[in-house]
Amino acid sequence: MSINCELKVEKGLPSEIKSFIERYYSSILEVQGEKYAEARWDEIVKLPSLVFYRIIVDGKTVGWVTINKSNSVIMEFFLDEGSKGKRIEPLFLDKIIEEHKLVAAELPKGDSEKYELLKSFGFRPTREFMLYGTPMVRMDLSTAIYLEKLKGMKGVAYKGKEIVGIEKVVETQTDDEIKRSLENLIDTLGGLKNFVKRGQTVVLKPNLVSEHGLKDGVKKGGVATDIRVVKAMVELLNPVAGKVIIAEGSSLNRSETMKMFTHYGFDKVKDLYPGKVSLVDLNSDECVEKTIPDGRRLEKRSIPKTLVDADVIINMPVLKLHFAAGASLGIKNLQGSIPPLEKYKAHFFGLWQNLINTYKIIMPQLIIMDGLYGQEDFGPISGSEKKMDLLIGGTNPVAVDTVALKIMGLAVEDSPPVLMAYHESLGPIEWDCIEVRGPSINEVSQPFKRPLINLDNGKCFKIHDGDACSGCEGYLHFVLNKLRRPDPKHEGQLLIDRPFNKNVNVFIGPRSGDSINPDETNIFMGICQQHHADCGGSHLPGCPPHAEEIINGIFQFYKDVERPKYADKTEEAKLGELLKSILDSQKGR
Numbered sequence: 001m002s003i004n005c006e007l008k009v010e011k012g013l014p015s016e017i018k019s020f021i022e023r024y025y026s027s028i029l030e031v032q033g034e035k036y037a038e039a040r041w042d043e044i045v046k047l048p049s050l051v052f053y054r055i056i057v058d059g060k061t062v063g064w065v066t067i068n069k070s071n072s073v074i075m076e077f078f079l080d081e082g083s084k085g086k087r088i089e090p091l092f093l094d095k096i097i098e099e100h101k102l103v104a105a106e107l108p109k110g111d112s113e114k115y116e117l118l119k120s121f122g123f124r125p126t127r128e129f130m131l132y133g134t135p136m137v138r139m140d141l142s143t144a145i146y147l148e149k150l151k152g153m154k155g156v157a158y159k160g161k162e163i164v165g166i167e168k169v170v171e172t173q174t175d176d177e178i179k180r181s182l183e184n185l186i187d188t189l190g191g192l193k194n195f196v197k198r199g200q201t202v203v204l205k206p207n208l209v210s211e212h213g214l215k216d217g218v219k220k221g222g223v224a225t226d227i228r229v230v231k232a233m234v235e236l237l238n239p240v241a242g243k244v245i246i247a248e249g250s251s252l253n254r255s256e257t258m259k260m261f262t263h264y265g266f267d268k269v270k271d272l273y274p275g276k277v278s279l280v281d282l283n284s285d286e287c288v289e290k291t292i293p294d295g296r297r298l299e300k301r302s303i304p305k306t307l308v309d310a311d312v313i314i315n316m317p318v319l320k321l322h323f324a325a326g327a328s329l330g331i332k333n334l335q336g337s338i339p340p341l342e343k344y345k346a347h348f349f350g351l352w353q354n355l356i357n358t359y360k361i362i363m364p365q366l367i368i369m370d371g372l373y374g375q376e377d378f379g380p381i382s383g384s385e386k387k388m389d390l391l392i393g394g395t396n397p398v399a400v401d402t403v404a405l406k407i408m409g410l411a412v413e414d415s416p417p418v419l420m421a422y423h424e425s426l427g428p429i430e431w432d433c434i435e436v437r438g439p440s441i442n443e444v445s446q447p448f449k450r451p452l453i454n455l456d457n458g459k460c461f462k463i464h465d466g467d468a469c470s471g472c473e474g475y476l477h478f479v480l481n482k483l484r485r486p487d488p489k490h491e492g493q494l495l496i497d498r499p500f501n502k503n504v505n506v507f508i509g510p511r512s513g514d515s516i517n518p519d520e521t522n523i524f525m526g527i528c529q530q531h532h533a534d535c536g537g538s539h540l541p542g543c544p545p546h547a548e549e550i551i552n553g554i555f556q557f558y559k560d561v562e563r564p565k566y567a568d569k570t571e572e573a574k575l576g577e578l579l580k581s582i583l584d585s586q587k588g589r
């Protein structure tokens with residue numbers, strides 16, 4: 001028999017909550033009963049962003065949920081004794097997620113019943129802290145579970161229409177042709193005057209992720225934002241803007257952004273406009289701490305001052321695929337706009353959500369996407385270039401990314417950050433809310449070859465994938481690929497097939513690990529596997545864990561093999577330690 005469960009917002013502060021809190025906390029072991037209940041009540045009374053929901057089943061109130069809407073953390077939930085165990089909990093949790101998206105919950109560590117309930121739903125213990133002398137645990141909803149739920153969920157109806165311009169560039173792609181197309185595109189969007197006023201400081205944020213777009217003098221399109229597009233943008237801005245800053249914080253070559261500028265010739269663009277154009281390394285820029293509006297997973301982010309002080313920010317991503325994020329477009333491009341520790345934190349606390357968090361703070365006014373060449377297959381750096389002769393532009397990141405995905409033959413569901421941004425009402429994906437100007441998507445679309453993710457087992461190396469999202473799957477594939485090469489110790493064999501005394505099991509996704517064999521070697525990956533962190537073996541923190549973390553976790557079994565390099569190893573190790581010390585210092589509140 002189906003249960004009819006509703007949530008009703010209660011205006012004001014419901015007095016029943018207080019007695020629920022008192023009864024609940026006096027029933028939990030390890031909680032200092034009355035004292036705790038009183039302190040918790042005081043906290044609740046003072047929090048203006050708290051929402052109280054009455055849980056109603058068949059017209060009768062059976063419990064309460066209180067959630068802090070500014071960070072989507074469920075502070076408390078209670079059910080009447082008689083309503084527990086009747087499968088009401090998953091129903092109201094689903095409704096809370098529909099309303100508050102990627103939620104978390106706080107609970108006393110001693111409440112094993114609530115812990116197990118949340119765990120079976122898909123929450124994972126991510127942090128312990130003390131509250132009024134009581135050990136507490138924070139549980140975050142697995143992003144993989146959240147993404148599953150989003151697939152069947154409709155977003156809030158978008159009001160209005162977003163314009164996305166597509167401009168075909170003549171296939172010879174001369175500087176003049178590119179500039180003319182860029183001008184046309186901006187005119188399509190209302191003209192430069194719509195975005196930049198005389199004398200303003202404009203920041204251009206290209207994608208210069210790494211040096212892979214130019215190796216040994218050979219250019220590979222679709223990796224870095226084409227310098228010709230950035231140069232054309234500077235030329236258009238020159239008569240109007242007071243200052244133009246080209247700013248980037250390279251993701252792979254973190255300590256080398258300035259080298260990346262020179263590598264791709266951006267220093268020459270700067271020299272063409274002395275005193276007007278400058279280059280800024282966002283990885284080493286002074287930062288300002290900003291509160292994220294409705295921030296989930298993190299509530300604050302440190303943002304480079306250059307971006308905070310800018311009058312106008314123009315986001316200039318590349319039309320390319322990404323082995324883990326599905327695609328690296330407008331939303332993903334801002335990962336390069338935050339300093340290294342923030343990049344590391346984004347991975348640690350949940351990359352998809354933190355891309356959205358970052359976007360919400362920086363909010364570029366204009367997106368000009370370089371689609372002269374796209375990158376298919378194993379983007380963002382190791383794929384193949386695909387000549388597209390396109391520029392795509394708009395002001396809304398979700399609308400622009402939706403159009404770009406469609407041009408590449410992908411759906412919004414293929415890119416978690418775009419899907420999640422839509423559900424956070426950052427923009428529309430519905431075609432009746434997006435006006436495409438210029439050639440139609442059908443005219444310019446060319447399906448991009450998708451990367452083939454191979455998580456096949458080795459002889460003793462077993463992958464247990466329980467519905468992981470593309471994050472863990474993509475990053476694990478990246479590292480496993482390094483094992484799919486000849487084993488110097490065993491002729492004719494691959495490293496992944498190397499014999500071990502015990503099987504090495506790698507568990508990924510929220511639904512793997514039901515049959516952990518403690519006598520074998522076990523690796524648990526990411527927040528989805530955080531509840532197994534104490535089951536013996538190693539846990540690789542993050543969501544998805546940073547490639548460097550996975551490399552360390554896996555290559556510990558191949559001590560004789562040189563570890564592959566992802567980003568700068570020493571820099572990464574420093575960031576990991578720094579974050580750990582920050583988290584340790586935040587254990588109480």
Ligand code: SF4
Binds near residue numbers: 142143471527
């Ligand atoms: S831990 Fe991995 S599988 Fe789970 S949500 Fe994060 S990236 Fe996806």
